[in-house]
Amino acid sequence: METTAQPAPNASPGEALIGQLGNIVDDDAELTKVHPNYKTALRVHAALTAIPIVVGAMVLEGSLRGQSPLPFGVIIGTVVFLAVLLIVRLPSRRYLARGYQISSDRLRVVRGILWRSDTVVPFGRVQHIDVDQGPLERFFDIATLTLHTAGNHNASVKLPGLGHALATDMREQIRAHIKRESM
Amino acid sequence: MSVTAPAPRSVSVPVTATAPKAQPQRTAPLSVAIGLLSSAQNAIVPIALVAFSNSGRGYGILAALGIGAAIIVIGSFFSYLRWRRLTYTIGAQDIRVESGVLSRAARSVPYERIQDVSLEQKLLPRLFGLVAVKFETGAGGGDDLSLAYLTEDAGEELRQLIRERRDAQVAEASEARGETPGTVEEPAAETLFAMGPERLFTFGLFEFSLAVFAVLAGLAQYADGFIEIGDAIDLAGSWFSDRGEEVAALGATLQILSALAGLFVVFIVGSATGMIRVFTREWNFLLERTARGFRRRRGLFTRTDVVMPIHRVQGVMIGTRALRYRFGWHNLRFVSLAQDAGSSSHVVAPFARMEEIRPIIAAAGFDLPREDADWHRASKRYRTDSAIVDSSIFILTAIATGTVALLIAPEWLLFAVLIPLVLAAIAAGANMLAWRFQRHALDPSQVIVTKGVLSPRSQIATRLKLHSAEIVQGPVARLRGYATVHLGLAGGELAIPGVPLERAREVRREVLETIAATDFSDLETA
Numbered sequence: 001m002e003t004t005a006q007p008a009p010n011a012s013p014g015e016a017l018i019g020q021l022g023n024i025v026d027d028d029a030e031l032t033k034v035h036p037n038y039k040t041a042l043r044v045h046a047a048l049t050a051i052p053i054v055v056g057a058m059v060l061e062g063s064l065r066g067q068s069p070l071p072f073g074v075i076i077g078t079v080v081f082l083a084v085l086l087i088v089r090l091p092s093r094r095y096l097a098r099g100y101q102i103s104s105d106r107l108r109v110v111r112g113i114l115w116r117s118d119t120v121v122p123f124g125r126v127q128h129i130d131v132d133q134g135p136l137e138r139f140f141d142i143a144t145l146t147l148h149t150a151g152n153h154n155a156s157v158k159l160p161g162l163g164h165a166l167a168t169d170m171r172e173q174i175r176a177h178i179k180r181e182s183m
Numbered sequence: 184m185s186v187t188a189p190a191p192r193s194v195s196v197p198v199t200a201t202a203p204k205a206q207p208q209r210t211a212p213l214s215v216a217i218g219l220l221s222s223a224q225n226a227i228v229p230i231a232l233v234a235f236s237n238s239g240r241g242y243g244i245l246a247a248l249g250i251g252a253a254i255i256v257i258g259s260f261f262s263y264l265r266w267r268r269l270t271y272t273i274g275a276q277d278i279r280v281e282s283g284v285l286s287r288a289a290r291s292v293p294y295e296r297i298q299d300v301s302l303e304q305k306l307l308p309r310l311f312g313l314v315a316v317k318f319e320t321g322a323g324g325g326d327d328l329s330l331a332y333l334t335e336d337a338g339e340e341l342r343q344l345i346r347e348r349r350d351a352q353v354a355e356a357s358e359a360r361g362e363t364p365g366t367v368e369e370p371a372a373e374t375l376f377a378m379g380p381e382r383l384f385t386f387g388l389f390e391f392s393l394a395v396f397a398v399l400a401g402l403a404q405y406a407d408g409f410i411e412i413g414d415a416i417d418l419a420g421s422w423f424s425d426r427g428e429e430v431a432a433l434g435a436t437l438q439i440l441s442a443l444a445g446l447f448v449v450f451i452v453g454s455a456t457g458m459i460r461v462f463t464r465e466w467n468f469l470l471e472r473t474a475r476g477f478r479r480r481r482g483l484f485t486r487t488d489v490v491m492p493i494h495r496v497q498g499v500m501i502g503t504r505a506l507r508y509r510f511g512w513h514n515l516r517f518v519s520l521a522q523d524a525g526s527s528s529h530v531v532a533p534f535a536r537m538e539e540i541r542p543i544i545a546a547a548g549f550d551l552p553r554e555d556a557d558w559h560r561a562s563k564r565y566r567t568d569s570a571i572v573d574s575s576i577f578i579l580t581a582i583a584t585g586t587v588a589l590l591i592a593p594e595w596l597l598f599a600v601l602i603p604l605v606l607a608a609i610a611a612g613a614n615m616l617a618w619r620f621q622r623h624a625l626d627p628s629q630v631i632v633t634k635g636v637l638s639p640r641s642q643i644a645t646r647l648k649l650h651s652a653e654i655v656q657g658p659v660a661r662l663r664g665y666a667t668v669h670l671g672l673a674g675g676e677l678a679i680p681g682v683p684l685e686r687a688r689e690v691r692r693e694v695l696e697t698i699a700a701t702d703f704s705d706l707e708t709a
Contacts, residue, residue, distance in 0.1 A: 027688045027692070105699045106695060106699060114657070114658045115655065115656070115657050115658070116655070116656045116661060117653055117654070117655045117656075118653065118654040118655070118656075119651060119652070119653040119654075120651065120652050120653070120691060120695055121650075121651045122650075122651070122695060122698045122699040123699075124698065124699060124701060125649075125650040125651065125671070125698060149650040149651050149671055150650050150671075150673040151649070151650035151651055151670075151671025151672055151673050152671070152672060152673065152674065152675060152676055153651070153653070153669045153670070153671050153672070153676055153677075153678070154650070154651040154653055154669065154671045155671075157651065
C-alpha cells in the first residue's frame with residue numbers, strides 16, 4: 001500500500017495552486033470563479049449564433065412589409081431583444097453560476113442557473129483526463145478540463161472556462177494521483 | 184518488469200498444453216459440421232417455398248431438393264473456408280485471432296484487459312460437445328472477442344490457461360509495486376445457491392406469461408396459406424349458425440360460461456408458458472463461489488456458465504414482484520462493471536428467500552439492511568411537492584374535460600370532472616404512501632436505498648466503489664430546500680431523491696471521505 005493521502009513530493013506549479021486554494025472542499029466556502037474570458041467567449045458564441053437569426057428576422061420583416069397585420073419593427077424588435085438577452089445577460093448569469101473548488105484529493109464543480117448541480121469527483125476515481133480547446137477557446141486562451149470516471153452517472157465531468165495554463169496544471173496535479181491511467 | 188518472473192509460473196500449466204500454444208491454432212474441425220447443419224436449417228424455408236409454389240407440376244419437389252442441396256453445399260463450403268481461415272494464437276502478452284475469407288481481420292486482446300472468459304453452449308454445439316469461448320473485455324457495444332467452436336476440453340483448458348496468464352501478469356504487476364502476490368491455491372467451489380425442480384415449480388407458478396399468444400397468433404397467420412385455418416374456422420362458424428336458434432335460446436348463460444372458459448384457457452396456457460420458460464431458463468441453477476468469483480450455471484437447452492469476479496461486483500439489487508412478495512420471495516442481482524447492465528445476466532438468485540440471499544451477498548461483501556439502521560426519508564416538502572405535481576396533471580385534465588362537457592354535453596359534467604378528480608386524489612395518495620416506503624441509510628461501508636410499496640426494492644452499494652457524488656436542485660427544490668443526490672455507480676444508477684439539503688451534503692461528505700481514502704487501482708485487488 002502506498003500512501004495516497006500525501007501529495008507528491010516534487011512540487012509542481014499545481015502544488016502551489018492547491019496551496020493557495022486550501023486543502024479541503026467545503027460546501028459553504030467561496031467557490032473559485034473561472035477565467036473572465038469564459039464570459040466573453042460565451043458572448044461571442046451567443047453572438048455568432050444570434051446573427052443569422054437576426055438577419056433572418058430582418059429579411060422576414062422586409063418581405064412582409066405592408067402585408068403583415070403587425071406594425072413595422074415588431075418582429076425585429078422581439079428578436080433583437082431576445083438576442084441581447086442571450087448575448088449580454090445569459091453569459092454573465094452563467095459565469096456567476098459556475099465555480100469550482102480543488103483540493104489535494106478532489107475537485108468540486110458547480111454549475112447551472114435554474115437547475116443547480118454540484119458535483120464532487122475524487123481524484124482516486126478518475127480514469128482519464130482531457131484538456132480540450134475549441135477554436136474560440138484557443139482565441140481566448142481558455143480550455144475545458146474533463147474528468148472521466150467509471151460511474152454511469154457523471155461518466156465525464158466537464159469544467160469549462162479555465163485558463164489554459166491552469167487547466168494543464170490541474171491535469172498534471174490530478175494525474176499525479178492516478179496510479180494507472182486506465183483500468 | 185522482470186522478464187524471468189513468468190517462467191516458473193508457466194510450469195504450473197499442464198505440460199501437454201504448453202507446447203503447441205505459441206503457434207496459430209484452428210478451432211475444432213467439428214465446427215464445420217455445425218456450419219453444415221445450420222446451412223441445412225437455412226435451406227428448409229426455400230425448399231418449402233419452392234415445393235409449395237410449384238406443387239401443380241411434377242418438377243416441384245425435384246427443383247426444391249436441388250436448390251436445397253445447392254444451399255447446403257455452398258453454406259458448408261463457406262463454413263469450411265471460414266474454419267480454415269480462422270486461427271488464434273495464445274501469445275505471451277495477448278491472445279490474437281485472425282479471421283476472414285476475403286478481407287482479413289486481426290484482433291489482439293491483452294490478457295490484462297480480459298475481465299473474464301465465459302463458455303456458452305447452444306443446443307447444436309452441445310450435441311457435438313463443442314463450446315463457444317467468449318472473452319469479456321469490458322469494451323462497449325458487444326464488441327467482445329469470441330471463438331466458436333472449441334471442444335469442451337479445449338475450451339476449459341483455454342479458460343484456465345488465460346486465467347493463469349492473466350494472474351501471472353497481475354501478480355507481476357503487484358510485485359513490481361511492492362505488494363504481496365495473491366494466493367494461487369484456493370479451496371474447492373462452495374455452493375451458494377441452487378434451485379431444484381421443486382423450487383422451479385414454485386417459481387413457475389409466479390411467472391405467468393402470455394407471450395405464447397403472440398407467437399400462436401403469428402404462427403396462425405403464417406400457416407394460414409398452407410393449412411387453411413380459415414376454412415376450419417368457417418366450418419365451425421357454419422356449424423354454429425346452423426344451430427343458431429339453439430345458441431340463442433341458451434343466451435346469456437352460455438355467453439358467460441364461454442367467457443369463463445376462455446379466461447380459464449388463458450390462465451392455463453399463461454401458467455404453462457411461464458412454467459416452461461422457467462424450467463428451460465433456470466434448469467439446474469447453480470451458483471457457486473469459486474477461486475475466481477461467483478460462477479453461475481443454468482439452462483436446459485442452452486446451458487450458460489458465467490463467472491463474475493468478486494471485485495467486479497459494484498453493488499447488489501434485491502427486487503421482487505407484488506404477488507410473490509406476499510409469499511416472501513425475492514430476486515437478487517449484482518451490479519457489475521460489465522457493459523451489459525440491464526440484461527438479466529447478472530441475476531444470481533432469481534427466486535429466493537431473504538435468508539438465502541443473506542449468505543450470497545455476504546460472500547460478495549455486503550450486508551442486508553437492518554431495521555435499526557440509521558434510516559432517513561425524503562423531505563416532507565418533497566412529498567408535498569411531488570404529490571401536487573402528480574395530481575395537478577389530473578386536475579388540469581378535470582378542468583379541460585369539464586369545459587368541454589359544459590360546452591357539448593352539460594349532463595355529463597359531473598362525470599367528466601369527477602373521474603379526473605378521483606384520479607388526482609389517488610395520485611396524491613400514492614405519492615404520500617410511496618414516500619413512507621422510500622428511504623435510505625448510510626452504514627460504515629455501504630449505501631442502502633429502498634423504495635416501493637407493493638414490491639419493495641433495495642439497492643446496496645459499497646461506499647468504496649462509488650466514483651463521484653453530485654447534488655442536483657431544480658428551481659422548486661432550491662426554493663423548498665431539498666435536493667437529489669446522484670452517486671456515480673459503475674454499471675448502474677444510484678440516486679437518493681428529495682432529501683433535505685443538509686442531509687444531502689452530509690451523505691456526500693461521508694461518501695467522499697470513504698472514496699478518497701483509497702485509489703481506484705487498489706479496488707481491483709481489495
